Amino acid sequence: MVRLSVDLIAKSSSHLRSRKDESLAQYLKRVTHLNFANKNIDYVEDLSTCRNLTVLYLYDNHISQIGNLGFATNLTHLYLQNNCISSIANLSGLKRLEKLYLGGNYLTVVEDLEGLHDLRELHIEGQHIPPGEKLLFDPRTLHALAKSLSVLNISNNNIDELKELAVLENMTQLVAMDNHLTDIKDLEFVLSKWPKLWRMDLSGNPVCQTPKYRDKVIVISKTLGILDGKEIKETARQFLINWKASKDARKKSREENLERQLVYHQLYN
Numbered sequence: 001m002v003r004l005s006v007d008l009i010a011k012s013s014s015h016l017r018s019r020k021d022e023s024l025a026q027y028l029k030r031v032t033h034l035n036f037a038n039k040n041i042d043y044v045e046d047l048s049t050c051r052n053l054t055v056l057y058l059y060d061n062h063i064s065q066i067g068n069l070g071f072a073t074n075l076t077h078l079y080l081q082n083n084c085i086s087s088i089a090n091l092s093g094l095k096r097l098e099k100l101y102l103g104g105n106y107l108t109v110v111e112d113l114e115g116l117h118d119l120r121e122l123h124i125e126g127q128h129i130p131p132g133e134k135l136l137f138d139p140r141t142l143h144a145l146a147k148s149l150s151v152l153n154i155s156n157n158n159i160d161e162l163k164e165l166a167v168l169e170n171m172t173q174l175v176a177m178d179n180h181l182t183d184i185k186d187l188e189f190v191l192s193k194w195p196k197l198w199r200m201d202l203s204g205n206p207v208c209q210t211p212k213y214r215d216k217v218i219v220i221s222k223t224l225g226i227l228d229g230k231e232i233k234e235t236a237r238q239f240l241i242n243w244k245a246s247k248d249a250r251k252k253s254r255e256e257n258l259e260r261q262l263v264y265h266q267l268y269n
Helices: 006-016 024-030 139-144 163-167 184-193 213-220 234-268
Strands: 002-004 033-035 041-044 055-057 077-079 099-101 121-123 151-153 173-175 199-201
Touching (some): 002 006, 006 024, 139 163
Parallel strands (some): 002 041, 033 055, 099 121
């Protein structure tokens, strides 16, 4: 296995130094992007000299524990997908982090993200979850991300309801493919709480087999532009809205007629 260290960066990045008179310390101080994806890395050592780091690629490695990243206060993008991470930890110091990629790890709980007030995207799809379990969300983390998070990928995590995610009030994109969502009412509830949602993909969920599923979702969400990979035409949306309004009006008229008939019979008797 390999440890990500200053020495490794020096060996791997010497060809990137464009200035011949630049020292390693100067290079490390100014570097903003580091790409060590698929390098058999299992541990991150002290990289505090890379104080201006903004993007770090560490996907497709063997990292089991997140550590030694507290120095990276300027980090905005962190790629940790396809590692061996079983718990989210030691990220609270990354105050400027905007995008976090953790797909393909061994997480069972989304937690310890309370300090990431600028986090806009969380990609946590395809966790290796034990049979019979599902990905859980710590309510404290959800409330902490309520105003910042707008893109969430939770595909293939055995999730059977979305209700707890309704607190994420600025959601614009939800990808939740290949889960166990079955209840259209649960879907209606969260959609009523997400007035900015424009893209949603629930492909591979049982709820997609519900009669009139697509029509119902289009009517519920007035902002949705793409559903399960297919564009929603505004003319189609307006037709469905008008059709539902007409149907509701007919239903209300029938109920009022029945009520009048009951009142008439009661008075007559």
